[in-house]
Amino acid sequence: MRFSGFRELLDHWAHSAPDRPALIFARGNEPAPCTFSELRQRALRRAEELKEQPGMARGILCDGSFGCVVEIFATVLAGKRLVLLDENASDAALIEMVREAELSDIWGDEDLQELLSSHLTAQAEGGPGKILFFTSGTTARAKAVVLTDASLMSSAYNGGALLPLVPEDRLLCLLPLNHVFGFVCGLLWGLSCGASVALGRGARHFGDDCQFFRPTALSAVPLLLGFLLQHQALNPELKLVLVGAGGCPKALLDAARSLGLRVHFGYGLTETSSGVALSLGSDPFAMSVCPDDTIRIAPDGEVLLSAPTCMMEGYWRRPAETAEALQDGLLHTGDLGHLDWAGRLILTGRKKEMLVLMDGTKLFLPEYEGAIAQALGTGDLCVLLQNGKPVLLLEGAAQPLEPLWEKLRPVMADRPRGQQLCGIYFYGKPLPRTASGKIMRWAVQREGILI
């Protein structure tokens, strides 16, 4: 169903299916339900409390709990601007995000609230319905994308139109809610279809949440799916897996299909409120475009998106960057691809100097490679992906690795684990470069040196 926002979503299901479980969460050692009626009541009651409180911009440190979901709905229903934050980000990154987004109030872990309290702004600007997501990646380039509950609900509708869930379905939400793929495909997709959403118990339970909640549907980033398959952690009731937010090896999708699962691969961006295309047939990388969206291919192969109902309002307080990304209503994605005979999108690479890792985070290469170059004293290098993980390719003949790792350790120390280099390779000859001297990373990758 298509909903105009969170209020309509909650009203509709609370009236048409009041006793159906909307959320299922862990209470002690048992899964406990919260019906659509209860969820609406709790969110509205909390929204009334929030309306009485000063401050118009709230940050939520997302821990994926039942309370967190209620706070998210309540903040929007109270007419406040909402900013979703990664509670596992470093202290420095969180402070940067709070300053960037200008917040008046924070919900979540008490220690973190204390850490961030001195960076709040009492007079922070509001914005009813606005929900800000930080693009994943290195802190220096992280920026907030302004979406709305309407754009997010439209995105959930688009997903449900291509991949409908039924009320008997149970969608397991294991991904962080501060990531737009987790928010839309882990939460709103299920609720908008009137299905139940089980809220995972956090990273410690990735290996046993499927057995605990017995879902029929799951959305996952490639890294998580690989983990669940490797450790045989999927439950027999599971029928459908939606994979997105990062490049996925075909072997992984094939392994999931070999278990009899329907596996679909999705493509989308934070800027489009998550998915714009999904694979529906046997080819996991030929993706049908969602109903509200249109894809055009620029002469240089860049994927251009028109998504009138799901498109971001812009980057928070960054009009120049918004204008650069959004031209005449078309989002310049930085991805390269083409449309096949049936109009399905096939992605072929990236134009922007950025890699998307298997855990869905992004690596901005100029900054990353610059830090490596400084540490090693040479710029004749590039970072590529190998099985979705970053590895370093150095120009010239092979040399002992240990001294190189020694120099790189300080550079890697402060980075999230998924962004740390997993290997060093040698190219054996000069790296191919453009006329302006830039390394032609995709030419190197195409040579098949790394998979």
Added chain:
Amino acid sequence: MTRREEILEKAKTIIVESLPELEGQSFDESTVINTDTGIDSMGFTLIICRLEAAFDVRIPNRQWQKLSTLGDVVDAIEKRMPKA
């Protein structure tokens, strides 16, 4: 065997049990978990959870990012174990 050595040995066993492809690799306290072993963030989570269960301790999630070497992991566990 000191308690620290005991933790290190148990950690090595759990790493190989969790990720059998690492069998045969040598580990010591200076081993950098991500770069020297290729253990990704999911594998790391699994190992930490199994170590927590083995030693009945809990390392806060936000500390996980700060654990770089196997020695750091041993430190984090030892610090949270009851005094011998």
